Amino acid sequence: MNRINKKLQENKKLLSIYFTAGFPKINDTVSIIENLEKSGVDFIEIGLPFSDPLADGPTIQASSTQALDNGMTSEVLFKQLKDIRKTVSIPLIIMGYFNPMMQFGIENFCKKCAEIGIDGLIIPDLPVDVYNDNYKSIFEKYGLINVFLITPQTSLERIQFIDKISEGFIYMVSSSSVTGAQNAFGKSQDDYFKRIADLNLKSPQIIGFGISNAETFKKATKYAKGAIIGSAFVKYLDENGTVNINKFVSGIID
C-alpha cells in the first residue's frame, strides 16, 4: 500500500507542510525534510520551483525565484533526494508545475520518483481530464498517486468525478485564491468545509491555502482529515533559516 493511503488510515488529523526545494539555500532540502519528520509532521510536499507559478502568491513565487537562482532543477532535486528513504519514512509528495516535468519527460520523471520513494505528485496546471486521458497509466505503473484540487467554485458533478478518480486524498483549496492570500477563515469557508464533509466522499480531504497557524489548522481539520501549510512555513524559513523548524511545527500542533 502506498504510504499516503496508509497515513490516511491513521486515526488523527494530519498536518502536511509544503516547502520550496532549494530555498533558502540550495542544499537545505534534505535537512528540512528530516527536521519536519522529527517535528511530527505527517507528510511533506516538496515544491519543485517553476519560473511562472500561476497558482501561487508572492511568498512562494519569491521562494521559487530564489531557488531557481540557487540552481535548483529537477535533476538536482532528484540527486538530493537519492537516499532520502534511508532516513525518512513519512509520505513525500512532489508539488510542481507541468512544464518542467514535461521537459524531463513524464515517464522519466515518474520513474525517478518511484526509484527515490516519492509517493505522489501534485501538479496544479495538469487538468484532471488530460491526466486521465494521457498520463494515468504511467503514474499507475510507477505506483504514484496524483492528487487533484477542488475549490469552492467546483461543481458537485465535478467533485464527484474527481472523487471517483482520486486514489489518495482530495486537495481542498480553502478559498478562491492563490496561495498565502489570507489569515483567517470566515463563515463562507466554514459553510464550504461543511458542505464538502457532508458529501461523504470516498477520498479523504486535506485542506490547503490560507492555513498559517494553530487556529486555522484547527478550523480546517474540524471537517477535513488534515491540512497543508505552505506560505507560512516558507515565510518562517525566510526569516529564521532552517534552525528550529520544530518550533514552527509545535506552534501548530503542540
Place this chain on the structure above:
Amino acid sequence: MSYFVDKRGYYGEFGGAFIPEMLYPNVKELEDNYLKIMHEPSFQKEFQELLKEYVGRPTPLYFVKRLSEKYNTKIYLKREDLCHTGAHKINNTIGQILVAQRLGKTRVIAETGAGQHGVATATVCALMGIECVVYMGEIDIARQAPNVARMKMLGAKVVPALSGSRTLKDATNEAIRDWINNPVNTHYIIGSVVGPHPYPDMVARFQSVISEEIKKQLLEKEHTENPDYVIACVGGGSNAAGSFYHYLDEENVKLIAVEAAGLGIHSGESAATSILGKEGVIHGSKTLLMQSKDGQITEPYSISAGLDYPGIGPLHAHLYKSKRAEFISITDAEAMKAGLELCELEGIIPAIESAHALAVFNMKKFKETDVVVLNLSGRGDKDLDTYVKYFKL
C-alpha cells in the same frame, strides 16, 4: 489537415487548457458560451456597429506604389494602424467586452506588455462603464510611460507586476492570479491568441475581420479575393491570426509569419520562438515556447515590446509545424531600417512590430506579378522614442 481549433480545443497537437482547477469554472463558462454569444444577432449587430462607428472599420487596403516599385512587386498594406487607439488590438477588446457584458461580468482585467492591449482594454471599459484593472510588468511601466498615462486617463487601474522578470509574461501571470482570486464577477480579456482554450480561437475570430475585409477589398482592386502572399508579424500572434484566418484553407495563398530575432537568433537576445522554442506549456496552452533545458520559461528580447513574448499562440505553433506558414525572423536593425523606409517612401510611420513584417521585402524576393498583402498592425506613434534614440533623430 485542419488549421482551425478542434472540439477539444487543440490545433493539431497544440493548444488545450492547462489551467489550475481554480480557473476551471471561469474557463468552462467561457468555453460553453463564447460561440453561442458570438452568433447571437444582437451581439453581431452591436459588434459590427462598434467596429464601423467606433473603431473606424473597414480599414483601407492601400496599394503602396513607391514601395512596390522599389521591390518590384505589388504590395498592399492592410491599414490596421488606422484603427482607433492605433492598432488591431481593439478588434478583440470590443468583441470581448461584449462577451463579458453578456456573461454578466462587472469587472475586467487584462495584461499588457507595450501597453497597446492595455490601452485598447481601458478604452472599451471606459466606453461601457466597466471597472478595469491592467497588469503591466514593472519594467514595462517604466519604459512605456505614455501608454500608462493613456490607461490612467481612460480610468483604468494599472497594477505593476513585480514578480519574475517583471515584463509581459509576468503581467500575464498576475492577471491569471487576479482571475483565480476573483472568479465570479471578473472577465479576463487576453490580448493575443494565447492562453487556455477557448481564448486562442475567440481572439482569432474577433481579429478575423482583418482577412474578411482583405478578401472583399482585394476583389475590388485585383478581381480576386486571394493574394499570393499574406505577411504579418507574430509576437503572441493575434494580428497574424486575423490576417491569415480566412486564408488558412486557401492553400494557394502563402502565409508568412515574421518573428523578432532581436540582436540575432543565436545572440541570446532574441524572441524567435519558432526557432528557439520547444514544445511546452505556458499560460495554460501547449505550444512552442522559449525555455531552459529544465523547463523554466526564459525571457525573450526584441526592440519591439509587442513581440517579446516567450511563446506563440497554438495556432501558429501548428502552422509552423505543419509548414502551412513560412516563419522568417528579423533582427532589430533590419526592422528599424524597414520602418524608416516606409516613412520615407510612403509617409506612414509604422509600429516597430509591423516594421518587422516590412523587413521581409529585403529578405525574400517576390515576383513582379505577385500580389502581396502585408498587415500593418499598428502605428508608430508609441515608438517615437525608440525611433528617435535608435536613429539619433
